[in-house]
Amino acid sequence: MSDHDLWCVLSGRGELRLGRARHLLRPGKCFVFAPGDAPDASHDSDQPLTVLFCHFASMAEWAHARCVTAEVWDLSLLGHLGRAAVRWYARGDEMGRECASVLVRQVLSLIERPQPTGRRVRGDRRVDAVAELVAEN
16 A cells, blocks of 8 residues: 555444454544555444545655554544545546545544543544645645
């Protein structure tokens, strides 16, 4: 993988494997993968996964970063933003790409929000860096 990837689970259940780490997949679980990460996922056949999946241009400061994992609590907003980004990008023109970029930045802002406990999610600085990259492109 030469780009960063953003995965957000919209529905379903499954498991993600990255190296020796295992993560349960459920609605709201999000990941930002660095170049070189090789995630592998499977789903529960009774609850198939629906995942928002986006590529981002490679960033030098993330080259050796580990996977960022976060939980998004507003699943409705996450789904609306993801589907709208896909629709805009599918237009295939400059306006569509720009609107999709803005919507993806909003998805990243959901990932970096504090948990209900008030604690911030580990790795927020890396998510901020991806959001800045999206803003520049």
